[in-house]
Structure formats: structure tokens, C-alpha cells
Amino acid sequence: MSSALKQMTRIEPVTFDLAADKLRDLSVALHALPPQTNQTSWQILNPRGQHAVAVGVTVPVSIQIDGHVGYYCAGMNDGAVITIEGNAGPGVAENMMSGIVHVKGDASQAAGATAHGGLLIIDGNASARCGISMKGIDIVVKGSVGHMSAFMAQSGNLVILGDTGEALGDSLYEARIFCAGTPASLGADCEEKPMTPDDKAILVDLLQRAGAQADPGDFKLYGSARTLYHFHVDNAGAY
Amino acid sequence: MNDSSGPHIPRTPPRKSATFDEYSIAEIQRAAATGIYDIRGGGTKRKLPHFDDLLFLGASVSRYPLEGYRERCGTDVVLGTRFASKPIHLKIPVTIAGMSFGALSGQAKEALGRGATLAGTSTTTGDGGMTPEERGHSETLIYQYLPSRYGMNLTDLRKADAIEVVVGQGAKPGGGGMLLGQKISPRVAQMRNLPEGIDQRSACRHPDWTGPDDLEIKILELRELTNWEKPIYIKVGASRPYYDTALAVKAGADVVVLDGMQGGTAATQEVFIEHVGLPILAAIRPAVKALQDLGLHRKVQLIVSGGIRSGADVAKALALGADAVAIGTAALIAIGDNAPEWESEYQKLGSTAGCYDDWHEGRDPAGITTQDPVLAARLDPVKAGRRLANYLSVLTLEAQAIARACGKSHLHNLEPEDLVALTIEAAAMAQIPLAGTDWYPGKTGI
Numbered sequence: 102m103s104s105a106l107k108q109m110t111r112i113e114p115v116t117f118d119l120a121a122d123k124l125r126d127l128s129v130a131l132h133a134l135p136p137q138t139n140q141t142s143w144q145i146l147n148p149r150g151q152h153a154v155a156v157g158v159t160v161p162v163s164i165q166i167d168g169h170v171g172y173y174c175a176g177m178n179d180g181a182v183i184t185i186e187g188n189a190g191p192g193v194a195e196n197m198m199s200g201i202v203h204v205k206g207d208a209s210q211a212a213g214a215t216a217h218g219g220l221l222i223i224d225g226n227a228s229a230r231c232g233i234s235m236k237g238i239d240i241v242v243k244g245s246v247g248h249m250s251a252f253m254a255q256s257g258n259l260v261i262l263g264d265t266g267e268a269l270g271d272s273l274y275e276a277r278i279f280c281a282g283t284p285a286s287l288g289a290d291c292e293e294k295p296m297t298p299d300d301k302a303i304l305v306d307l308l309q310r311a312g313a314q315a316d317p318g319d320f321k322l323y324g325s326a327r328t329l330y331h332f333h334v335d336n337a338g339a340y
Numbered sequence: 341m342n343d344s345s346g347p348h349i350p351r352t353p354p355r356k357s358a359t360f361d362e363y364s365i366a367e368i369q370r371a372a373a374t375g376i377y378d379i380r381g382g383g384t385k386r387k388l389p390h391f392d393d394l395l396f397l398g399a400s401v402s403r404y405p406l407e408g409y410r411e412r413c414g415t416d417v418v419l420g421t422r423f424a425s426k427p428i429h430l431k432i433p434v435t436i437a438g439m440s441f442g443a444l445s446g447q448a449k450e451a452l453g454r455g456a457t458l459a460g461t462s463t464t465t466g467d468g469g470m471t472p473e474e475r476g477h478s479e480t481l482i483y484q485y486l487p488s489r490y491g492m493n494l495t496d497l498r499k500a501d502a503i504e505v506v507v508g509q510g511a512k513p514g515g516g517g518m519l520l521g522q523k524i525s526p527r528v529a530q531m532r533n534l535p536e537g538i539d540q541r542s543a544c545r546h547p548d549w550t551g552p553d554d555l556e557i558k559i560l561e562l563r564e565l566t567n568w569e570k571p572i573y574i575k576v577g578a579s580r581p582y583y584d585t586a587l588a589v590k591a592g593a594d595v596v597v598l599d600g601m602q603g604g605t606a607a608t609q610e611v612f613i614e615h616v617g618l619p620i621l622a623a624i625r626p627a628v629k630a631l632q633d634l635g636l637h638r639k640v641q642l643i644v645s646g647g648i649r650s651g652a653d654v655a656k657a658l659a660l661g662a663d664a665v666a667i668g669t670a671a672l673i674a675i676g677d678n679a680p681e682w683e684s685e686y687q688k689l690g691s692t693a694g695c696y697d698d699w700h701e702g703r704d705p706a707g708i709t710t711q712d713p714v715l716a717a718r719l720d721p722v723k724a725g726r727r728l729a730n731y732l733s734v735l736t737l738e739a740q741a742i743a744r745a746c747g748k749s750h751l752h753n754l755e756p757e758d759l760v761a762l763t764i765e766a767a768a769m770a771q772i773p774l775a776g777t778d779w780y781p782g783k784t785g786i
Contacts, residue, residue, distance in 0.1 A: 124564065125564070125568070128564045128567070129567070132567065152557045152560055152561065153557070153560050153561040153564045153565075156561055156564050156565050157494055157564065157565040157566075159494065171557070172549075172554070172557045172558075172561070173548070173557065173558070173561040176561050176565065177493075177494040177497070177565055179494055191548060191549070191554070192548035192549070192561075195547075195548050196489060196492055196493075196494075198493055198494060210548070211547055211548040214489075214547040214548040215489035215492065215547055215548070217493065217533070230547065230548075233547040233548070234488065234489060234543065234547045236489075236533040237533060252547075253541065253543060255532075255533045255534055256533050272541070274534060274535070274538075275534075275535060330521075330535070330538040330539060331521060331538065331539050332376075332518070332520075332539050
């Protein structure tokens with residue numbers, strides 16, 4: 102446990118009740134935190150599906166959101182540990198740079214979209230386009246994901262304990278997809294790959310960090326066949 | 341009498357088809373040989389109704405002109421006054437359009453920043469993120485928020501002076517982009533989180549929002565991320581300008597950027613460039629009407645682009661209701677693109693100065709649309725920036741000269757009433773009376 106996390110456990114959380122307080126005031130308060138802040142524990146009550154809750158946090162604080170959130174919760178997070186005790190709307194943790202976002206319920210579309218780093222954990226299911234254009238984030242979905250997940254995913258790892266919708270990993274670049282269930286179909290240029298010891302070590306680490314109960318031996322690895330890396334007329338049917 | 345047996349039979353000259361003209365035949369032959377559509381940079385090259393088809397009337401007995409070189413004619417513009425706490429104040433209403441590091445060399449981006457800063461205007465990032473050089477040399481920098489989100493990060497977002505959400509661009513409304521592998525240098529690859537040397541797709545749709553209702557929420561997020569300080573632009577390619585403008589306003593835009601099909605691109609299919617979208621002349625009035633219908637003309641600012649070349653074009657765009665214009669292709673020409681000094685090298689590439697548009701290949705002799713360090717080093721960003729500043733100065737002086745002749749003490753006082761159209765097409769598209777009449781197609785109640 103990092104020193105920041107240890108500190109969080111000792112300090113009374115700062116509470117924001119979004120039934121009474123404004124989202125703007127919450128953002129101002131979070132963005133004003135200096136890197137060495139002592140206010141490392143935050144609790145947000147009654148989010149009631151509001152959008153853009155706890156976005157743009159750049160300090161290693163812990164934020165617990167008690168309820169469901171709307172679009173873009175934890176967007177562009179860079180260092181915070183954000184826990185959503187409910188479901189999340191579209192684009193949760195979009196473009197995250199670092200930190201941890203943990204959705205205790207289900208997530209809507211485009212979870213972790215374009216994110217560069219950090220860890221996104223979804224205890225339930227994630228809808229379509231989970232991990233779309235991901236650029237380095239690690240995502241662990243303990244349920245299933247919807248169609249077009251990891252579309253144009255560039256780098257990072259998407260771990261799915263359940264099944265997937267159509268066109269998994271369509272137009273994939275260098276991201277890895279680990280899936281224990283059954284993909285409805287693979288997208289263009291996505292193929293099953295042999296799992297190397299290095300791949301397996303990544304999977305084991307992510308399952309452990311996400312607190313996921315799963316046997317790594319049940320997973321298959323999917324990656325890019327790299328046939329679409331250079332435009333060629335013979336691939337026209339795939340475009 | 342049949343004289344066909346005589347020695348001097350009149351012959352008709354070879355007749356070229358107007359339909360299958362020289363270019364069409366060559367394109368069919370090229371397509372048959374390669375099986376791949378043609379890709380190029382730049383905007384449409386076809387002849388279109390344009391600002392050339394409009395004229396200013398100037399002052400007369402009923403209009404009082406201002407003295408050139410003496411009486412003031414303001415040129416400044418404030419962008420982002422609707423919601424942003426820190427709107428942008430530019431000295432001139434000519435901005436530099438978004439162009440990416442990747443499509444352009446680092447030297448070219450630096451030159452654009454230097455030139456824009458000297459002239460007191462803004463420049464804009466592109467697909468691929470913000471470079472420190474670009475931020476450092478641009479006093480006012482607009483950060484594009486694109487579907488690919490290449491290089492997008494919070495630190496740079498907060499360094500920007502405004503954010504431009506790119507929905508589309510005039511050269512390819514509805515299309516994504518392709519940066520071919522030869523331009524994916526190690527630095528470009530690193531900025532975009534991609535392997536070196538591969539063809540890189542830029543998505544045509546944003547990954548985490550769909551439609552104007554989502555866009556409104558996305559803009560809320562961007563405002564929360566940046567403390568409601570920065571103006572939010574929405575850029576659209578000209579296709580349905582009335583509704584796109586209205587929806588952009590509904591979504592919460594501070595500024596709408598409308599790009600006509602003359603606007604350039606780093607690389608897209610020729611067929612896309614030439615056959616999708618509207619000329620800017622046809623797009624401005626519907627966009628202005630949308631703002632007027634919402635009671636927000638001049639409150640939500642309108643920037644138009646696509647084929648702006650001269651101060652006359654600037655003045656005409658403003659007279660039609662725009663608050664500012666943006667230039668891309670013209671800015672590249674100003675810093676050295678297609679310069680005659682590289683003629684021999686253009687010829688080696690199968691082109692000629694003035695026609696070179698294979699910007700996607702990365703072999704630009706002028707060192708602008710390339711990532712080749714040797715070619716890029718040819719462009720001196722200081723001198724090139726100076727050329728851009730000179731050009732921007734000329735655009736402004738020309739626009740002022742016209743405005744004074746129309747009796748206007750500020751460029752924004754130009755109005756449609758100052759204009760006439762030379763052609764019926766231009767009259768219809770710009771809703772400006774045909775010269776010598778008080779009529780344009782579609783005008784009722786005469």
C-alpha cells in the first residue's frame with residue numbers, strides 16, 4: 102500500500118453532497134488540491150446520475166462516490182483512486198492517464214475510451230465499445246462486454262471474465278484482449294494469439310489487482326493480425 | 341456530289357470529350373493500373389462558386405467612405421463570450437486553422453505559431469496533440485479535441501487557450517483521416533501511442549459521444565475539466581450548415597467553426613475531397629441565419645474557412661456574417677509550400693510548383709508536409725513565420741481598405757447589403773442580389 106493510501110485510511114473524508122452542493126463546487130475543490138494535500142479522502146453523496154463527476158483530478162486522493170453516475174465520471178483522471186458504488190454512464194474514466202477507477206456496478210458504453218494509463222475495474226458488465234481507442238489503460242471487466250469493444254485499441258490490456266458482443270477488437274493495434282468467455286465474433290484483423298508467459302504474467306497481475314476470482318488458464322488472448330497496418334487493395338473487403 | 345476521292349479531304353481535328361476529359365481518362369487509367377483510389381492533400385481543385393463571384397459596392401452618394409490610412413477601421417475580434425470566463429481577444433479576424441504535427445513538420449508548426457503570434461492571432465493544433473514547440477511559439481493556441489484523441493491529455497488541455505471539438509472538416513465531412521506510414525516517425529508514433537511506420541487511421545466519429553445530446557454532456561465535461569475558463573469551439577464541415585450550427589449552439593458551443601469544401605486536408609481520397617460537402621459560399625448564410633433565429637448572432641461567434649486567399653475574401657466572409665475566418669492552405673503557401681524555388685524537385689516527384697498535393701507521402705521539398713528531418717530542416721521557422729505574419733498583415737490591410745471604402749469603421753460592420761453577386765449561382769448561394777438587380781433566386785416578396 103502506498104503512503105498516500107495509508108494516509109487516506111486515517112483521515113476523515115471530505116464529504117460533498119451533490120443533492121445540496123453544486124458539481125462546479127466539487128470540481129473546483131478537487132482541482133484546487135495541491136499534490137501534497139492532506140485531504141486525501143473524499144466522499145460524494147447523492148450523485149443521482151449527474152455527469153462529469155470527479156473529472157480531471159490530478160492528485161493521489163481517494164474518492165468514493167455513493168450512487169450511480171452519468172456520463173464521463175472520473176474523466177481524464179490522473180492519479181486518483183475513484184470508487185463508484187453504483188453504475189456508471191457512458192465514458193467512465195475516459196482518457197484516464199493514471200490512477201484507479203472502480204465501478205462496483207455496471208458501466209455503459211465507451212468505458213475507458215482512449216485512456217492512456219491507470220486501471221479501470223468494472224465489477225459488473227460493460228456495454229458497447231468498452232476500451233475503444235484505448236492507449237495504454239488496463240481494464241478488467243468481471244462480467245461481459247458489448248459489441249465493438251476494444252475497437253481501434255492501440256495499447257494496454259482489456260481483461261473480460263465473461264463473454265463479448267460482436268466484432269471484438271475490430272481494427273486492433275497493439276492492445277491485448279484476454280477473454281475467459283466467448284466472443285460473439287472477432288472484428289476485422291483481430292485473431293486469437295498464443296499466450297506467452299509474459300502475457301500470462303500480465304493477466305495474473307491484473308486479475309490480482311482487480312480482485313477478480315478467475316482461473317488464468319480459462320482465458321484466451323486476442324490481438325492484432327497486423328494485416329491492416331498498411332493499406333492494401335487486397336484487404337479492401339475488410340475496410 | 342461526293343468529293344471523297346479527292347486528294348485534299350477536309351479532316352476534323354481530334355475532338356476531346358468534355359465528359360471524358362484529360363484528367364478523367366488519366367484517372368481511369370491510373371485506377372485500372374493500381375486498384376487503389378487516389379489519395380492526396382489539399383482541398384477541392386474544381387471550379388466552384390466562390391467569393392470571386394461577389395463584389396463590394398463601395399460608397400456612393402448614399403454611403404459615406406472613410407479616409408484610407410487615416411480614419412480608424414477596427415479589426416479585432418473577441419471569441420468565446422458566451423460561457424467562457426476567459427474569452428480570446430485577437431487583433432485580427434484571421435486565425436490559423438488546425439493542422440497536425442505529423443501531417444506537418446515541427447518546423448512548419450513552429451512557423452505557424454510564430455507568424456500567428458506576430459500578427460496577434462491564434463493558431464491551432466491538429467490530430468496528434470500539442471507539441472511544446474507549438475505551445476511555446478503560439479501566444480494563443482487552440483487545442484483540437486478530435487475523434488482519435490491522439491496525444492490528448494489533461495495537462496495540455498489546461499495549457500490551451502481554447503478547445504475546438506472537431507466534428508468534421510470541409511475537405512471530408514463525415515470522413516476520418518489516414519496518415520501513411522512514411523510520416524509516422526518515432527516522435528509522431530510516440531505522441532500517438534502507435535507503432536512506428538504503420539498507416540495510422542484517424543477515426544471519423546468520436547469514441548464516447550454520439551449526436552448533439554451527448555455532445556452537450558461532453559462539453560460540460562470539458563468545461564468542468566478546465567474550470568469553465570476556455571472557449572469551446574465546435575468545428576463542422578460544411579454540409580448542413582443551418583442545422584449543424586443550431587445543434588452546435590444547442591450543445592453549448594461558444595464558437596462555431598464552419599469549414600467549406602475548399603478547406604484542405606493532409607490526406608484523403610480525391611473522390612471525397614471533390615464530391616462531398618459544400619463550398620463555403622453556400623454555407624455561411626444558413627449558418628448565420630441559424631444564429632440569428634436563435635438570437636445569438638455575434639454572441640456565439642462564427643469562424644468560416646475554406647478557400648480564403650485575400651483580404652477581399654476575408655471582407656466578404658465577414659460581410660456575410662462571419663466573425664472571423666481561418667486559413668490553412670494559404671498559410672502553408674505563405675510559409676513556403678509550393679514555392680517555385682523547389683520546382684526541379686517537384687518535377688522529380690511528377691508535379692510542379694503550384695500543383696504539388698502529395699502531402700501524405702512525406703517527401704515535400706519545402707520541408708512542410710514531411711517528417712523527414714533533412715527535408716524539414718530546409719524550412720527556417722523564423723523566416724517562415726515572418727512570411728506568414730507579412731501575409732496576415734496584407735490580408736488585414738486589404739480587408740480594411742475595402743471596409744473603409746464601404747464606410748465601415750470596423751470590419752465587423754461590413755454587411756450583406758455591401759455586396760452584389762456576379763452570377764445567379766452565387767446570388768442564390770450567398771443570398772446576395774445579382775448585380776444590377778434587387779433579386780436573388782429564392783427571394784420572395786418582390
